[in-house]
Amino acid sequence: MANSSVGQGTQVLLAERETTVEESLNEILSSYEGSEDQLIPILQQVQQVFGYLPELAMKKIAKFLKLPESTVFGVVTFYAQFKLIPTGRNIIRVCRGTACHVRGSAQILGEMEKQLGISASETTPDLEYSLETIACFGSCALAPVVVINNKVHGRMTATKVGEILNKGGQ
Amino acid sequence: MNFEEIKGQAALQWKAMQQSETPRILIGMGTCGRAAGAEDILDVLNQELAQQNIQADILQVGCIGLCYAEPLIEVIKPGMPGVFYGNLTPEIIPEIVKDYLISGNPRSELALGIRGEGTLDGIPNLFDLPVLKPQVRISLRNCGNIDPESIDHYIANGGYEGLAKALRMKPQEVIDEIKKSGLRGRGGAGFLTGVKWQFCRDAPGNIKYVICNADEGDPGAFMDRALLEGDPHAVIEGILIGAYAIGATEGYIYIRAEYPLAIQRLRIAIKQMEEYGLIGDDIMGSGFRFHIKVKEGAGAFVCGEETALMASIEGKRGMPRSRPPFPAQSGLWGDPTTINNVETWSNVSAIFPKGAEWYASYGTEKSKGTKNFSLAGKIVRTGLIEVPMGISLREIVYDIGGGIPEGKHLKAVQTGGPSGGFIPESLIDLPVDYESLAQAGSIMGSGGMVVIDDDTCMVDITKFFLNFTQAESCGKCIPCRWGTKQMLDILEDITSGRGRPGDIELLQELAESVKDGSLCGLGQTAPNPVLTSIRYFRDEYKAHIEEKRCPALACKALTSYYIAPEKCQGCMICLRSCPAGAIKGGKRVVHVIDQDKCTKCGTCLNVCPPRFSAVVKTSGEMPAISAEPVPVGSASESHGDQQ
Numbered sequence: 001m002a003n004s005s006v007g008q009g010t011q012v013l014l015a016e017r018e019t020t021v022e023e024s025l026n027e028i029l030s031s032y033e034g035s036e037d038q039l040i041p042i043l044q045q046v047q048q049v050f051g052y053l054p055e056l057a058m059k060k061i062a063k064f065l066k067l068p069e070s071t072v073f074g075v076v077t078f079y080a081q082f083k084l085i086p087t088g089r090n091i092i093r094v095c096r097g098t099a100c101h102v103r104g105s106a107q108i109l110g111e112m113e114k115q116l117g118i119s120a121s122e123t124t125p126d127l128e129y130s131l132e133t134i135a136c137f138g139s140c141a142l143a144p145v146v147v148i149n150n151k152v153h154g155r156m157t158a159t160k161v162g163e164i165l166n167k168g169g170q
Numbered sequence: 171m172n173f174e175e176i177k178g179q180a181a182l183q184w185k186a187m188q189q190s191e192t193p194r195i196l197i198g199m200g201t202c203g204r205a206a207g208a209e210d211i212l213d214v215l216n217q218e219l220a221q222q223n224i225q226a227d228i229l230q231v232g233c234i235g236l237c238y239a240e241p242l243i244e245v246i247k248p249g250m251p252g253v254f255y256g257n258l259t260p261e262i263i264p265e266i267v268k269d270y271l272i273s274g275n276p277r278s279e280l281a282l283g284i285r286g287e288g289t290l291d292g293i294p295n296l297f298d299l300p301v302l303k304p305q306v307r308i309s310l311r312n313c314g315n316i317d318p319e320s321i322d323h324y325i326a327n328g329g330y331e332g333l334a335k336a337l338r339m340k341p342q343e344v345i346d347e348i349k350k351s352g353l354r355g356r357g358g359a360g361f362l363t364g365v366k367w368q369f370c371r372d373a374p375g376n377i378k379y380v381i382c383n384a385d386e387g388d389p390g391a392f393m394d395r396a397l398l399e400g401d402p403h404a405v406i407e408g409i410l411i412g413a414y415a416i417g418a419t420e421g422y423i424y425i426r427a428e429y430p431l432a433i434q435r436l437r438i439a440i441k442q443m444e445e446y447g448l449i450g451d452d453i454m455g456s457g458f459r460f461h462i463k464v465k466e467g468a469g470a471f472v473c474g475e476e477t478a479l480m481a482s483i484e485g486k487r488g489m490p491r492s493r494p495p496f497p498a499q500s501g502l503w504g505d506p507t508t509i510n511n512v513e514t515w516s517n518v519s520a521i522f523p524k525g526a527e528w529y530a531s532y533g534t535e536k537s538k539g540t541k542n543f544s545l546a547g548k549i550v551r552t553g554l555i556e557v558p559m560g561i562s563l564r565e566i567v568y569d570i571g572g573g574i575p576e577g578k579h580l581k582a583v584q585t586g587g588p589s590g591g592f593i594p595e596s597l598i599d600l601p602v603d604y605e606s607l608a609q610a611g612s613i614m615g616s617g618g619m620v621v622i623d624d625d626t627c628m629v630d631i632t633k634f635f636l637n638f639t640q641a642e643s644c645g646k647c648i649p650c651r652w653g654t655k656q657m658l659d660i661l662e663d664i665t666s667g668r669g670r671p672g673d674i675e676l677l678q679e680l681a682e683s684v685k686d687g688s689l690c691g692l693g694q695t696a697p698n699p700v701l702t703s704i705r706y707f708r709d710e711y712k713a714h715i716e717e718k719r720c721p722a723l724a725c726k727a728l729t730s731y732y733i734a735p736e737k738c739q740g741c742m743i744c745l746r747s748c749p750a751g752a753i754k755g756g757k758r759v760v761h762v763i764d765q766d767k768c769t770k771c772g773t774c775l776n777v778c779p780p781r782f783s784a785v786v787k788t789s790g791e792m793p794a795i796s797a798e799p800v801p802v803g804s805a806s807e808s809h810g811d812q813q
Contacts, residue, residue: 035485036485036486037483037484037485038485039485040465040466040482040485041465043468044466044468074487075485075486075487078488078489078644079488080468080469081427081468081469082469096389097389097390098389098390098584098620098631098634099390099546099547099620100389102547102620102625102631103548134428135642136387136388136390136392136428137201138201138386138391138392138395138428138429139201139202140237140390140391140392140544140546140547140620141202141206142202142206142237143552152201152204152205154205
């Protein structure tokens with residue numbers, strides 16, 4: 001995984017993020033009553049704020065919901081949406097649905113990996129880009145599709161990959 | 171305000187809009203429209219209207235299903251039919267505004283079609299176009315016609331009329347009506363909806379739940395997204411009718427987090443319903459109490475399975491459990507629960523105002539009504555379609571879809587996503603209904619339909635599906651956890667040139683065991699792509715195993731590139747472009763690819779000028795060509811006999 005080999009610069013960036021965890025978390029939790037079915041919505045909201053689920057946050061959530069930490073960790077690791085490692089500022093998601101597959105999404109992914117120098121589900125060391133694959137974005141008419149920070153880029157080609165990355169993903 | 175007053179007000183508002191002296195422009199703003207650039211079109215349109223000082227009402231609507239033509243607008247001038255313009259670019263908008271809105275020239279050469287009363291010279295009726303003519307729009311009745319964020323638009327078009335009618339009936343009568351309609355679950359399995367409701371109504375318990383399964387996880391499927399984005403109230407109205415029938419007071423909509431726009435539209439719809447008293451403690455003054463919550467999924471395909479979905483709502487890992495007990499007896503938190511899919515619910519709300527007989531007049535004897543499909547892959551007109559059950563695959567692919575692009579040939583149609591199978595070209599006249607598709611080895615599924623042409627390798631695409639199911643298997647039961655992995659490994663071997671005699675039989679044996687032994691629908695159906703691809707495309711498997719050849723030239727490990735010496739003019743273009751430095755030769759010297767260095771990226775094939783077309787992609791045995799460069803011209807003599 002990407003952060004097993006993060007450099008010193010990345011460590012500093014991460015430390016900065018950690019300091020804000022505690023205060024933000026208390027604020028988030030105050031809007032929930034604390035029933036078990038709220039676990040997933042809480043995790044989703046926390047991840048939205050931090051970009052991933054810091055260990056400290058998972059422990060606090062477990063305490064708040066009166067659940068064993070292992071249960072929280074079990075749920076987190078079950079669902080593809082939850083991340084235990086920080087994500088980059090820009091999230092690039094390459095659709096690997098059937099329609100995209102038959103229209104060449106494997107090549108698009110390969111080109112992204114080559115240009116960013118990381119594999120799918122990794123983050124660049126400067127925390128600038130995260131590369132993910134998604135099972136289907138439901139925009140099959142525009143296959144192959146790449147989604148960068150919620151902006152959908154349809155009818156992608158390997159040549160367009162460079163153009164989009166040069167524009168900072170916009 | 172009671173419902174009659176709300177209805178009257180909505181109707182007045184709608185009529186005023188229809189009769190307004192201001193032109194109206196409808197723009198498709200579903201996810202697909204936005205992805206195709208509808209937001210830019212909207213900006214340019216607003217600018218242009220302001221610049222030309224034209225008053226016009228712009229309405230953001232959902233997807234009308236013509237995804238291939240997005241971005242799409244409909245321009246309605248007072249007293250005129252609406253004119254559809256598709257494949258829009260920002261440059262064309264000022265022309266349409268000036269020529270049609272100002273000068274009155276509808277630019278028939280740009281228009282796709284018209285709808286509504288009246289005619290316009292040279293522009294066909296939209297619903298007479300081959301893409302729409304065979305379609306019947308029941309569940310998608312309002313998509314692309316109304317503003318999905320306006321409850322008044324929905325009500326003005328007959329919305330909540332079905333609920334009002336149902337609330338005047340006894341719950342058992344409501345169930346009987348659904349039974350009479352013959353409606354079957356649109357999530358894939360096709361269980362009779364009325365019977366499912368009856369089980370839940372009859373189950374003992376004070377608390378009962380209804381759930382809408384909007385966890386549309388099949389890759390290649392987007393029907394439910396388009397429906398929720400385009401007409402959320404149609405789905406929620408169906409849920410309310412179901413809740414009343416079974417005696418539920420609480421409901422959930424479980425929707426994938428990947429559909430942010432649909433989630434937003436649902437939340438808006440629910441808020442509007444609360445304001446109108448259509449959700450609450452005394453709905454339409456009938457005493458019926460109902461509340462609903464939207465739950466976002468967290469990215470697990472298996473949560474489309476009903477028992478896993480309920481575990482996920484409860485905040486647990488989304489793992490399925492064995493049935494019985496069925497959810498109708500013991501579902502969410504152990505209470506009787508009815509789960510239906512998005513499309514099923516929107517059919518329910520369509521059935522009530524018009525009656526079961528009307529609905530049952532569509533479709534076949536055992537498969538009533540219509541079915542939504544997302545038509546994608548190698549097809550000219552991709553889109554969201556709704557067709558009567560029993561229509562042939564040929565009509566869908568060739569009439570609605572317009573056939574295969576670039577002069578390629580249809581090889582197969584994949585239905586039902588990773589749980590479904592491949593239907594070969596030879597079965598193109600197969601009627602699309604639950605029984606026929608099952609007989610062919612596939613399933614109706616939720617409605618993904620991916621068209622496959624000659625360029626797709628059937629072993630490779632089977633591997634693609636197994637890759638998906640293997641990764642999404644929750645791991646609870648061994649047949650699914652290990653069976654999918656083993657099947658994937660064998661497919662990986664075959665596509666990499668390591669296939670062994672007996673692999674096909676081993677795959678079949680494994681597939682049957684996984685089918686029989688798995689706990690839930692994921693594992694029970696995961697072998698379908700394997701079984702159908704072997705059943706219809708055994709020769710392709712054999713070519714991979716016995717000849718180490720991929721007939722579709724898709725499996726990288728089995729393909730290679732060479733330069734035809736008699737065609738190469740020694741122009742140096744491929745030699746300079748090769749990222750691996752694998753091409754030898756020189757100016758006016760025939761180029762040769764060093765097979766040991768070649769990474770098979772295909773760059774040489776793409777850059778070779780079409781007038782030479784000297785680079786050849788091949789699979790299986792390579793033709794005998796010299797490994798060393800020779801001057802241009804000398805090769806054509808020695809290889810002249812090959813031509």
